[in-house]
Amino acid sequence: xxxxxxxxxxxxxxxxxxxxxxxxxxxxxxxxxxxxxxxxxxxxxxxxxxxxxxxxxxxxxxxxxxxxxxxxxxxxxxxxxxxxxxxxxxxxxxxxxxxxxxxxxxxxxxxxxxxxxxxxxxxxxxxxxxxxxxxxxxxxxxxxxxxxxxxxxxxxxxxxxxxxxxxxxxxxxxxxxxxxxxxxxxxxxxxxxxxxxxxxxxxxxxxxxxxxxxxxxxxxxxxxxxxxxxxxxxxxxxxxxxxxxxxxxxxxxxxxxxxxxxxxxxxxxxxxxxxxxxxxxxxxxxxxxxxxxxxxxxxxxxxxxxxxxxxxxxxxxxxxxxxxxxxxxxxxxxxxxxxxxxxxxxxxxxxxxxxxxxxxxxxxxxxxxxxxxxxxxxxxxxxxxxxxxxxxxxxxxxxxxxxxxxxxxxxxxxxxxxxxxxxxxxxxxxxxxxxxxxxxxxxxxxxxxxxxxxxxxxxx
Numbered sequence: 001x002x003x004x005x006x007x008x009x010x011x012x013x014x015x016x017x018x019x020x021x022x023x024x025x026x027x028x029x030x031x032x033x034x035x036x037x038x039x040x041x042x043x044x045x046x047x048x049x050x051x052x053x054x055x056x057x058x059x060x061x062x063x064x065x066x067x068x069x070x071x072x073x074x075x076x077x078x079x080x081x082x083x084x085x086x087x088x089x090x091x092x093x094x095x096x097x098x099x100x101x102x103x104x105x106x107x108x109x110x111x112x113x114x115x116x117x118x119x120x121x122x123x124x125x126x127x128x129x130x131x132x133x134x135x136x137x138x139x140x141x142x143x144x145x146x147x148x149x150x151x152x153x154x155x156x157x158x159x160x161x162x163x164x165x166x167x168x169x170x171x172x173x174x175x176x177x178x179x180x181x182x183x184x185x186x187x188x189x190x191x192x193x194x195x196x197x198x199x200x201x202x203x204x205x206x207x208x209x210x211x212x213x214x215x216x217x218x219x220x221x222x223x224x225x226x227x228x229x230x231x232x233x234x235x236x237x238x239x240x241x242x243x244x245x246x247x248x249x250x251x252x253x254x255x256x257x258x259x260x261x262x263x264x265x266x267x268x269x270x271x272x273x274x275x276x277x278x279x280x281x282x283x284x285x286x287x288x289x290x291x292x293x294x295x296x297x298x299x300x301x302x303x304x305x306x307x308x309x310x311x312x313x314x315x316x317x318x319x320x321x322x323x324x325x326x327x328x329x330x331x332x333x334x335x336x337x338x339x340x341x342x343x344x345x346x347x348x349x350x351x352x353x354x355x356x357x358x359x360x361x362x363x364x365x366x367x368x369x370x371x372x373x374x375x376x377x378x379x380x381x382x383x384x385x386x387x388x389x390x391x392x393x394x395x396x397x398x399x400x401x402x403x404x405x406x407x408x409x410x411x412x413x414x415x416x417x418x419x420x421x422x423x424x425x426x427x428x429x430x431x432x433x434x435x436x437x438x439x440x441x442x443x444x445x446x447x448x449x450x451x452x453x454x455x456x457x458x459x460x
Contacts, residue, residue: 108132111142111158118238126236130156136291140167140205140307145246152245154233155304159207159240167205171198196408200286204307207242213285213306214244220281225450226269228302247302249294256423267375267426268447269301271433274417275367276451278410279321279437283311286409288417310409320410321438323360327368328431328438332357362386366418367430375430380422384415 112123119126127146134142141159148154160166175194203209211232218229230245237243255266270293278284285292286308294302319342326335332353339356340348363386366373373379428445435441436448443449 106142106160110161111144114158114161114240115156118241119236127154127156141240146243148233152233154236154243155230155246156236157207157242157244159205164205167201171201193408196406200308200310200409203309206239207237207307208239210307210309211237211242211244213283213309214242216283217277217285217303217306220277224300224454226300226447227273228296228300230302230304247294247296247304249296249302251294252290252420252423255295260425260427263424264427265447266295266301267421267424268428268433268445270417270420270424270426271428271430272447272451273301273303274413275434276437278312278413279317280455282314282317283309284410284413286310286413288413288420290420290423308409310413312406312410316406316410320407324364324368324434324438327357327360327364328370330357335360359386364414367434370429370431372427372429374425374427375418375421376425377419377422380415380419383418 116123123130128149129147131145135145136143140163141157144156144158146154146156211234214229215232218231221227221229228247230247233243255263270288274284274288285303285306287305292303292305296302319338322338323335326338336348336351336353336356339345345351363383366375366379366383432444433448436443443452
């Protein structure tokens with residue numbers, strides 16, 4: 001019997017989430033009523049307490065689940081940078097690390113059945129050796145270390161049995177979850193967010209699609225000087241099992257204590273992988289959380305887990321770059337025209353170009369302003385707050401914008417990448433790096449020059 005059963009009943013899961021939504025609604029209403037008679041400072045403190053309670057409730061409720069709700073919990077886990085007051089952040093980070101890295105486990109005999117059913121053979125025939133103790137727990141499965149008969153060490157990701165039914169139940173309940181989230185970020189377009197999350201999570205359930213995503217990036221980065229994406233063992237990968245090259249390396253918690261120069265290098269690599277992949281290749285991994293990369297012994301950084309993945313059209317990527325260029329050039333009208341023409345401002349007459357530019361400055365200025373900047377959790381906090389939080393100084397502007405669903409995971413990727421870089425306290429002139437994609441400028445860093453050489457060699 002599995003040590004942690006996956007709750008698949010919509011009634012049970014709805015009850016959990018319904019209590020969460022109802023409790024949060026009452027508390028939020030109470031805060032608004034009390035704020036009428038509070039000073040500005042007291043009202044701010046009360047709002048922060050509500051945010052902390054809501055975030056903790058979401059982590060607690062979602063941490064009991066597997067499936068889409070668990071995945072959504074991991075998506076939300078990095079939003080703590082803007083929702084949790086500074087004095088509680090360290091404690092809260094520990095809770096989130098437990099959510100990210102210690103998902104409930106399922107007994108190996110049940111996982112073995114999935115492997116043998118999917119690959120239509122006995123485990124001993126498929127692998128020369130197989131360690132029954134999982135090395136990692138993903139949101140909808142577990143990862144094991146094994147050895148092929150040709151001697152290669154591999155990572156075997158196996159989907160939890162019954163998780164598909166759990167995900168279907170979660171999709172039914174997604175609206176309830178998003179109502180709680182909306183109370184923390186009222187500017188959110190819940191319908192667009194919900195639809196995009198449903199699509200992405202439905203894709204993530206199919207490991208054959210993940211294998212396709214991983215193969216695509218493994219080809220792009222094969223031979224890259226500082227980025228590694230493990231190859232997929234296609235013959236052993238199916239809808240619920242994916243096998244790829246095993247990677248050994250140093251994890252994020254240890255890397256956070258490395259010297260500044262090492263953290264700067266790591267931060268630039270992370271920035272180049274997520275931003276650069278979007279801008280150069282019009283596709284990217286949508287999950288830039290610390291459990292998905294390792295520093296290898298040879299100095300390369302291995303990136304893992306490509307279930308949450310997004311491909312974008314050339315036009316959509318050019319839109320992202322056009323907005324960034326407009327902010328860089330202080331051209332408020334150009335930024336306004338770009339966002340209005342692509343549907344981001346459904347009521348453009350209600351938004352002033354200068355106010356929009358000020359808002360964009362506070363959300364993307366960390367890579368559009370020319371100057372060295374050490375990123376911190378506080379900077380990530382401010383960006384998250386200014387983006388959509390009721391505490392945003394630009395909230396009038398925020399509430400009149402509508403993030404298009406095709407750009408939703410781009411925005412998420414940018415914010416979560418910033419959160420990672422902030423935890424690393426990485427330092428760089430992020431704008432000079434970004435100009436390689438925004439304007440086609442030559443590289444100004446050593447890593448950039450190595451990458452220029454790599455792409456020049458590939459193009460040749």
